[in-house]
Amino acid sequence: MTQSEQFVGIGEHRRLVMSLAHEPAVVEMPLERCLGLVSAEPVAARLPVPPFTNSAMDGFAVRFQDVSTARPDAPVRLPVTGDIPAGSAAGDPVETGTARRIMTGARMPAGADSVVKVERTDHAPGVVDAPAEVRIFQAPELGANVRHRGEDLQIGDPVMEAGRLLDGACLAAAASVGYGSLAVHPAPRVGVISTGSELSDAGSDLAAGRIPDSNGILLAGLVSEAGAVVAQRARVPDDPARLREVVAGWDVDLVITAGGISAGAYEVVRQALPELTFHKVAQQPGGPQGAGIVGATPVVALPGNPVSVFVSFHVYARPLIAAMRGLAVPVESPTVRATAGAGWRSPAEKTQFMPIRWESGEGEGGRVVPAHRLGSKSHLVATLPLVEGLAVVPVGVEAVEAGDGLEVLMTRGEV
Amino acid sequence: MTQSEQFVGIGEHRRLVMSLAHEPAVVEMPLERCLGLVSAEPVAARLPVPPFTNSAMDGFAVRFQDVSTARPDAPVRLPVTGDIPAGSAAGDPVETGTARRIMTGARMPAGADSVVKVERTDHAPGVVDAPAEVRIFQAPELGANVRHRGEDLQIGDPVMEAGRLLDGACLAAAASVGYGSLAVHPAPRVGVISTGSELSDAGSDLAAGRIPDSNGILLAGLVSEAGAVVAQRARVPDDPARLREVVAGWDVDLVITAGGISAGAYEVVRQALPELTFHKVAQQPGGPQGAGIVGATPVVALPGNPVSVFVSFHVYARPLIAAMRGLAVPVESPTVRATAGAGWRSPAEKTQFMPIRWESGEGEGGRVVPAHRLGSKSHLVATLPLVEGLAVVPVGVEAVEAGDGLEVLMTRGEV
Known part of the structure; x- marks a missing residue:
């Protein structure tokens, strides 16, 4: 009598969603x-x-053989036959017994094989005019301070x-x-839609039974953070004709909706977009999921509770957007290994995505605790700022104990 | 006779740069x-x-006492006195001996204290019209499926x-x-300037001694990644009057320049902006540094070699931008602890920032190797895509050995 619930696995729904990605344009x-x-x-x-052989220092381009004996107490004096600022041609070859002033990055003149840095001479650094002659106090090594064309x-x-x-x-x-x-x-252009007649503008006075629309701003933020462009935004009440009109009127690469896909009587996305596949995925939160093609446009339909939107976005929509951007996407979301810092319950028949924060050692090897005392309940939107990842508790586990190992899906700072 | 080089410490230059941040606007x-x-x-x-007490499920709002005996073999039959879609008012109180259909998120009606989920009744989920009566097959717990105003x-x-x-x-x-x-x-508005007469447009044919301008695009990218807005961009040859004119003409929160601050004869930033403090910092790469105020605008003057730009940006400009955004910035750049996977040499009198990549275990506890076989040489711009962090080798260390512990400044994915 009690109606049975048929679940599909997370992998099956993820494959359906990822199948919506076509080869990205170039x-x-x-x-x-x-x-x-x-x-x-x-x-x-x-x-x-480098594109041409150049000086690594401000100084003087010389022939090594002319300066090899230079010492502080026996400097070598050379006439200076010009100046090579960066960005200029190098001029005539450097003759035996002469030097040419040269700046960092400037082209090495023919004839010269080494650069004496200015600090090893009697020429003051930072002076604009090149001197008529220079005294060199220390011999460079052969080839010193020269960067050769193509050496990198x-x-x-x-x-x-x-x-x-x-x-x-x-x-x-x-x-x-x-x-x-x-x-x-190009970055995928995404249209986001929050659905539900209960939604009002954020910050507005609320009529009875109405709540602020947080899903629209959440989806727009998540899409931007995932590297796509929010090309269109809409909020649609429980009016299937209106929703269909919005989706049909958009020229976007992907539509993501929130809400209107569960078992109620007013499931606007289910009713408006019957060509999508809707099913219940064995996960908590975020069981109801939908995906498919409307016209030629991929549509991912997420459930309506904000924490479910957040979880479902990271598990399904983010990898789809990554694939549409041209990134290589692994079959399963990458996770880091962590340790539970506290225990909590998990539904044995479902994979649980528990919103967590790092108690110590953020990332691989760190310790995590639930982000909120009420756990993975799907309506706790106000606690989302605390969430730093999702602990993935597999099917078959009824309780996580403090000290258990866990895989954690990162929800911040990722591509 | 050889001119001595006077160094300032990294901490001193960082304090100078951070002193340029004034209280961000609100x-x-x-x-x-x-x-x-x-x-x-x-x-x-x-x-x-939640802003009002509402149903956590699609189902029927009831008085617990009316349904407490319901069992599959002894269902309770109740007349349905209406329907409460999400976003609507709840209507009159629920009378003893009646039920009202209710959707997830809809306002609980007065009188009712519990919600029976639709799967525990003879009413099919997903049907638009509410039934005239409903058979309930299983008693809920008192208060089941009700989310109370303010419970979060x-x-x-x-x-x-x-x-x-x-x-x-x-x-x-x-x-x-x-x-x-x-x-x-608001996000700081930054103007970036690449300097040097040797710079040409990226992708253009190069005259003798000219190189593509990679610093302009590097600075613009780094500034964007640091969360600021690139409000102005310019490339300026070694022409101090022109540089001064550009800086004076901009209305920005911060100017960052690359090049023109070392010991050469054509140091355009030094010459154009004499009110800045210029010194040599005891670091490799990126020794020459400048910073100060021009007019009322903070200016950070970075050296010109692209790897020096990259290193200096992360050590000095990124924390300044973070402070100007209103983020809390620690006195020293945060680092993660890693192990050297190979050895290399370091100048004992300077802090070395060695560009590294992760050989294993990216982040805390991982193993790093130099990103390029030629090490920290400052002109290897083409290897920057390999760089995942900067190993900080302190003053006094002449060589890093494989297995040594290291602090690594992260250069990717950071705020």
């Missing part, structure tokens, strides 16, 4: 616009690094693999080896 | 615009959570401290406790 973008995107092609050096990289040498998340360091490296633009995957 | 921003900013005031609940938080309870970096979870929590906007510190 576009050529100027370096200035690549920050935070993912490279679509390997980067190999188009220039040698030759043309064609690999610099970065494809699929690399491009930070400032990556973009600087690409610039230094001759790139002004890169082939990248 | 502005009220709608939640939608707060992502990634730092809260300026504590957040305390303006609403109780009472008005005035603390939710978040001031100085909190606001992610989606924080903003959702703020919304749920009654906020539509927050007092935040």
Whole structure:
């Protein structure tokens, strides 16, 4: 008589969600616009690094044989045949018995094989005019302070693999080896929808039975933090025609909804988007889940309780967004190993995602405790700022004891 | 005769740089615009959570005494006096001997004290119309499936401290406790300048002695990753008047320059901005450093080699930006403890910041090796994508041996 609940496994729903990712597009973008995107092609050096042989110091370019005897009490005096600022050509070859002033990074002139740094001479550093002659107080080693063309990289040498998340360091490296633009995957454009007739604007006066919409702002934040663009946002009451109209009117790469997919009488996402697959996943919190394609647009339908949104986003939507960005995504979410600092109960027939905070040693090997005294209850949105990860308690476990080992899915600072 | 080099310590230069941070401004921003900013005031609940007593399940609101005998073989039959969708008022009190259909999150009606979930009744879940009567197959516990007003938080309870970096979870929590906007510190607006007559556009054909400008893109990326806004960018040749004009013309919170501060004859930043303090810090790479105020604008002047820019940014500019964002910044950069997986040499009179990658166990307790076979040489910009941190080798150490303990400054994924 009591209706049975049919569950699907987390792996099955994750496969369904990940199947929605199609091959990401490839576009050529100027370096200035690549920050935070993912490279679509390997980067190999188009220039040698350094691109020409240059001085590693401010000083004087010389022939070693002319200065090899220089000592503080027996300096060598050489006429200075000019000056090579950075960014200029090096001029004529340096003749035997002469020196040329040279700045850090400036092109080494032909003839010279070594650089005497300015501090080893009688020429004051920081003076603009080059002297007519220079006294050298200490012999350099042969080849000293010279950086040779290609000593770091030759043309064609690999610099970065494809699929690399491009930070400032990556973009600087690409610039230094001759790139002004890169082939990248554009950031996925995502539309987020919070559903429910009970939702009102955050901060507004609430009519009876209404609550502030926290899911819209939560989803928008999570999508941004996951490296996608929040291209559209909507809040939709329990009106299936309105929801269908919103989804149909958007030109986005992915739609993520919150709410309207469980067993109630007013399940707006279920009713509006019947082409999705809806099922109950054997997890707590966040059992009701949906996913599929509407028109040509992937849709991930998350449950409506904010902690369930948070958990489901990290378990399903974040890896989907990562794949759509062009990142390599493992079959299961990566976790770190930790120890329980306190005990709690878990439903034996479900995987529990317990919101935790680090009690000591944040990350691998650390100790975790539930973020809130009430545990994994799915409505405790106000405690989300305390959450630093999700302890994954597998099916079959009825209680976690203090001291037990745990896998923890990180929810902060991850790509 | 050889000119002596006077060094200042890392701590001294860091104090100079950190002294440039003035109290960050406070502005009220709608939640939608707060992502990634730092809260300026504590957040305390303006609403109780939940804001009203509501149902945790889809089912029927009842008086416990009416259904306490219900069993599968002896169900209790009750007339249904209406329906309470989420977001609506609850209607009249529930009379003795009646039930009212109720959805998850909907307001509990007066009179009722417990909710029977729909799966424990003869009413099919997911049907829109409420039935005229319902058979209940199993007695709930008294008070079952009811979430009480304020059971999570009472008005005035603390939710978040001031100085909190606001992610989606924080903003959702703020919304749920009654906020539509927050007092935040605006992101600092930073102008970045790469200097040197040798610099050309990335990807352009290079004239003799010219190199691509990688510092501009590096600084812009690092500033963005540090949570500031790149409000202005410029590349300036070795022309002090031009540099002064650029800095004077900008309305920004901070200027960061690269290059033009060492001992050469064409040190454009030294010449253009004489009100800054310039000195040599006892560190490798990145010895030459400058900082101060020009007009009313803080300026941090970094050396010009890209790896020196990278190192100096992380040691000095990133903490300054963090302080200007309103984050609490420790006196010294936080590090994690690691083990050297290989040996290398270090200059005994300087602190060395060796760019490393993780050989195993990224983070606390992991093993690190130099990111590049040539070590900490400051011109190896093309190897920056390999760098995952900076091993801090203190003054007095001439060589790191495999197996030695090390402190590592993290350069990725940090706030």
